[in-house]
Amino acid sequence: MASRGTLYLIPVPLADSVRGFDTELSVLVARITHWIVETPKVARAQLRLLCPDVDLNSLAMDSWSKHGGNDASALLKACIDGNDMGLVSDAGAPGMADPGAEVVAKAHELGITVVPWPGPSSLLLGLMASGLNGQQFSFHGYLPHDAGARKSLVARMDREAAAGSSHWFIETPYRNAKLFAELIQALSPSTRLFVGVNLSAPDEWIACHSVAQxxxxxxxxxxxxxxxxxxxxxx
Amino acid sequence: MASRGTLYLIPVPLADSVRGFDTELSVLVARITHWIVETPKVARAQLRLLCPDVDLNSLAMDSWSKHGGNDASALLKACIDGNDMGLVSDAGAPGMADPGAEVVAKAHELGITVVPWPGPSSLLLGLMASGLNGQQFSFHGYLPHDAGARKSLVARMDREAAAGSSHWFIETPYRNAKLFAELIQALSPSTRLFVGVNLSAPDEWIACHSVAQxxxxxxxxxxxxxxxxxxxxxx
Known part of the structure; x- marks a missing residue:
């Protein structure tokens, strides 16, 4: 049996900015020929940002579905055959708020070495920038679509925030204004609400105020x- | 009133490696003359890693206590007076698993712009590398010292993990072996346990197996x- 390749977990830019990416990563990206990606077209643009010289036509690129149910062993075939591979999502750190984690779990099962590369993550940047509790917190991913389930989760987060922890979530951008209105209506006046928009981009916007404010x-x-x-x- | 400076939140290396740091950050570090740090001696070594040319003797450096109760307004005085400042902890991202967040909260109160810089965080690297749920998870910081409280929290995390979320924590390194023994004794056989040691360093070690394994x-x-x-x- 050939020895296995390494699976590199590589963050990509959150926005049109390469803040937080090092030249060592650029060298690594240039070297990897087999990729597991969320959306090939997005991945090509991201890899070109990380490494302007990358030869995109020479890359083997398979995509995983954000709806789950991926055949992770098939996606990892090049690694099993001894090639190093890269895993990226459409933005930020793979496996954070996306199902790339399925592929990583399978890599562990198959005895493939995984190497996570540092880079931007909107959660991490938000935590740093918020001044909210970064020692006890929960990330809830996307809020539920169902109005009742969303209301119930917001009420629970508000109660737990009152007890000291911080609570984090994301939402589809076109729903931001609606979510903001819901939150300032539902949350306690003394709860602090942080919003970080376009983090790491030149037009990054950050605000943290009490709901009363x-x-x-x-x-x-x-x-x-x-x-x-x-x-x-x-x- | 003079316009206020910006507070830059700057991750520093987790280990003896500058993987994940960009040249733009090096330029920023060279330019900032006022710092809020956890331990001045550690901060000087970290800043030299990020920017080998930094003139350490010219820096004004105040430290915040990890035991809390800091006078955040006094620490931010240079910012209030119009100077840009940098905030760093001893390792990784400031405000994550440390009380630097107090200073950031005060900056928001004072109307100071905060800018978080991307970089390594052991939690983020662990999440990416684990294959565990990165869409719903909780970070618990350091586990309680008290044996009963620790046991109770581990049991709760095990229950919540069985319901689907992942749970993250840190421990003082000299207690790692004891904690490992406690965890594989207390957790359910089918629970998966991830350990990431020296993440981002050349001797990084990562493993994720079921408790039974x-x-x-x-x-x-x-x-x-x-x-x-x-x-x-x-x-």
Whole structure:
């Protein structure tokens, strides 16, 4: 049996900015010929940002579905055959708020070495920038679509925030203004609400105020702009 | 009133490696003359790694206490006076698993712009490398010292992991072997336990197995080595 390749877990830019990417990563990206990606077209643009000289036509690229049910062994075939592979999602760190984790779990089962590369993550940047509790917190991914389930989760997060932890979630950008309105209506006045928009980009926008303070302002234009955002609540 | 400076939140290396740091950060570090740090001696070594040309003697450096109760307004005085400042902890991302968040919260109160810089975090690298659920997870910081409280939290994490979320924590390195023994004794056989040691360093070590599998091996030498580790459990 040939020895196995290594699976590199590689963050890609959150926005049109390569802040937080090192030249060692650029060298690694140039060397990897087999990729597991979320969306091939997006991945090609991201890899070109990380390594302008990359020869995109020479790459073997398979995609995993964000709806789950991937055949992770098939995706990892090149690794099993002894080639190093790279795993990327459409933005930020793979496996964070996306199902790339399935592929990594299978790699562990198959005895493939996994190497995570540091880079930007909207959750991590939000946590740092919020001043909310970074020692006890929960990430809830996308909030439920169902209005009742969403309301119930927001109420639970508000209670747990009052007890000290911070709570983090994301939402589809076109729903940002609606979510903001729901949150400032549902949360306790003394709960602090953090919003980080376009983190790491030149037009990054960050705000953290109590719900009482937010209620006295209108909806900020940056929230109405339908850009990617990370949300956090705490005390 | 003079306009205020910006507070830059800057991750520093987790280990003796600058993997994940970009040249733009090096330029920023060279430019900032006022720092808020956890331990000045550690911060000087870290800043030199990020920017070998930095003139350490010219820096104004104040430290925040990890025991809390900091006078955040006093620490931010240079920012209030119009100077840009940098905030760093002893390792990884400031505000993550440390009380630097107090300073950031005060910056928001004072209307100071905060800019988080991407970089390594053991939690983020662990999440990526684990294959455990990165869409719903909780970070618990350091486990309680009290044996009863620790046991109770481990049991709760095991239950919640069985329901689908993943759970993350850290421990003082010299207690790693003891913690490992406790975990494989207390957790359900089908729970998966992830350990990431010296993440981002050349001797990084990563393993994720079911508790049943871990029980059939001895304590890995990498866990006995008393190195910084991040722990995760899930299904």
């Amino acid at each position: 937010w209620r006295s302002t209108g909806v900020p234009s940056q929230i109405e702009a339908k850009s990617p955002a990370i949300w956090g609540i705490g005390r | 871990w029980r059939s091996t001895g304590v890995p030498s990498q866990i006995e080595a008393k190195s910084p580790a991040i722990w995760g459990i899930g299904r």
